Amino acid sequence: MEIGIISYGTYFPSLRITRAEYQKALGSCGASFSEKTVADFDEDSLTMGIAAAKDALAEGINPEEISLLAWASTSPPYSEKSLSGSLTEMLGLRKNLFSTEHGQSTRAGGEAFLTAISLLKGGFGQKALVIIADSARANVKDPIEHGLAAGSAAFILGRENPLAVVDGFAAQVQENLGERFRKAGSNDLKDIGVKTFTSKAYENLMANTVNELMEKENQKPADYNYIILHEMDNRLPLKVGKKLGFREEQIIPGQLYENTGDTGAASPFLSLAAVLDQAKPGEKIIVAVYGSGAGTLAFSLTVRRAVDKIPLREKLNYDKKYLNFIQYLKVKRYL
């Protein structure tokens, strides 16, 4: 039986801040979003992850059937504390499930997702719940902070009538110093700020991994309907995608950065949700995930059935509340 996605859920906090507000306050903005999502004072990766999970479970899935739990975030509320216990208690999952918790870079979401798929394929249970959430922070005077946003996605994986099955995957790692890192004990992301150096890693690694995946599958870009390239910023996905031979129409459906900002580990999975919202049976998707320092992975999916959900792009526009810069500093506890 095929293993794939049975249902998915997403969550965006309702708070926003615009690029214009950054420019007004700081004189410039180091990121090219239009507006980005901001976690409220009482929200964090855990609460957002729970909201996305509940959205995924809302399709009538019995939480007790989940035997695998995978969590991913670069900004968990605790650097050290098992979060699976909290997640289990918050969602009413069973206590004797097998859980994995992933972090360390924004590739964590892909690691959680593929680990869960692999465990299912290995016979470790019938259903898995993967939760990916992020709400990263940095010093607000540092341009790396400007694009950081908040959001979460959750996927229930299994064998029962999947809406999309997972086909193949490829991965790569390489040493890459100074790119988007955070030393142990620090709350703030840093980056050496040498754009070409850091973009190069993204461009090369993503291209290599996607090419390797396509070779494994004996396919060409035209054989896929969508490609999702992790939106670390606004331009790289289009640049890399086109260089790989994909057309804009294959890339754009997965692009959310303009209206969300950088949602970290959750980003490619929010993009996947946006694509699944509109994908038709038979269509093929590539998801390529990036983690600074660096590592990539890419996997492909074939859509089996269309879904009937409120589209993510619509949800993104519900009941937004815009913050001014002072409110932003306070809500993120920078002040």
Add this chain to the structure above:
Amino acid sequence: MGAHISIPMYQRAVKQRYRLVGLKCQNCGQIIFPPKAGCKSCGALANFSEVELSGRGKIYSYTVIAGAGAPPEFAEEAAYRGSYPVVLVALEEGPRIIAQLTEPLPPEIKIGMPVEMVLRQIYTEEDVIRYGYKFKVVEEKKKLAKTIAGIEKQ
């Protein structure tokens, strides 16, 4: 100075705080939340089963706490928000509970508005984050969109 709820005490109620797990009296059917040893309706002291409440309800009453009026463990949050609404919710199963109302806030809070439970940070004490329930007004658009989606399907 915090509320003096020790960690063990907080944890003992984590099912209630995270998932609104209450009790159903097998004797008379009354749903009790927060759980008690004695049934609110028939007084029975035994034969209860656990039941997870849906989290859906309506605003029964409310207030808006001005920043200076907040208890000390909410001082930081009150300083950020300036003021925050607190609602007394009548849950659809019968019990009422009190909690903060979260963003996005409606332009005006009205008794009778439908709300749903969300999990949020409540406060931090002894360096441990206490999570629990708050309520969010059910978005009109969400209800409307689901209806439209339902119609289009047909």
Add this chain to the structure above:
Amino acid sequence: MRRVAIIGAGQTPYGDFPEAGVKELFASAFKEMLQSVDKGIDPRAIQQAYIGSLSAGSGFQLGQLAPLLMGYVGLPNVPAVRVENACASGGFALYNAINAVASGQCDIALAAGVEKMRDVSSTKAKYWLGISGDTEFERLAGLTFAGIYAIIAQRYMEEYGLTREQLAKVAVKNHYHGKMNPKAQFRQEITVDTVLKGAPVAAPFTVWDCSPTSDGAAVVLLCSEERAKEFTDHPVFVIGYGIGSDYLALHDRDSITSFKATRQASAKAYQMAGITPKEIDFAEVHDCFTIAEILAYSDLGFGEKGEVIRLLEEGDTYLGGRLPVNVSGGLKSKGHPIGATGCGQAYEIFNQLRGRAKNPERQLKNAEVGLSHNVGGSGGTAAVFIYRREG
């Protein structure tokens, strides 16, 4: 059960007294009580003591406050106990003392209440108040008492059409009364406009809807009917009394626009006294927040919910009206040292019935039967007493 009379009462002014702690406050009220006994009394005649206090001096003497205080006034061998029911501590101390005498346990018992709240930061004061409601589930919603009562007010306004202005009139009346009371914490008149324009606390309340934190003490001396004549020819009898309770948490109550605890307590009190609410000439009720007085009007049987507001608007509950309520200024204006309040209400009624209001402006004429009403927190407990001067 024998009948019990009040033969003396004393009370400190209520307010902010940096130079006096609980011991000093208690002693001051105690001495005034002794002086108020017509024929004098040897303090050693006191046989038991019940002392109400929530925080026992902001927590410094949670354990055995009562023997500390009794020892301080030279009566270390009078068996004493602290009574606690938050804001109804004084009322329940009074109840216990009355019962001790009524049951024959002793002939002469002291009831008192004392609270010291102004020694500590408002943060700490809020801590004490904050653990008097349901801490686990109410306080963790970010609520203080003002918030809980505001939720009551909002619902009352929704159910009965009570307006913001009508609510404010409770504060206006009680400040008008308080101005005439030399022992009141606040002695200035205000208008509805003052209330509306005050700093918001918890919608719909502003600071003027809320009673203050206060220091203060009150002491009442109870005596059996047989022995009362040794001390006074004008005993004030407690002709009826009752106590009541309800779920602590507001969310557990059936109705939030009525206090079952008050109804329970007052029903018992009226029954014991053999009278109906119509025979009450004046009352001291528990107006910790403006809405609380509105609730009290109907919970004490003075009228129906909603329509009782006319008692206020038509001047019935003003000094000079048909049923003066909170002529002392109430908790609103006189002040609210939590544990002391219940006994302070008895002090006011005793003085009114004895014609001893220091300021003749506020002395009630032709008052024979008084009622005091003391509530714990948001209605978890209540104590009601009916008094009549005989002789």
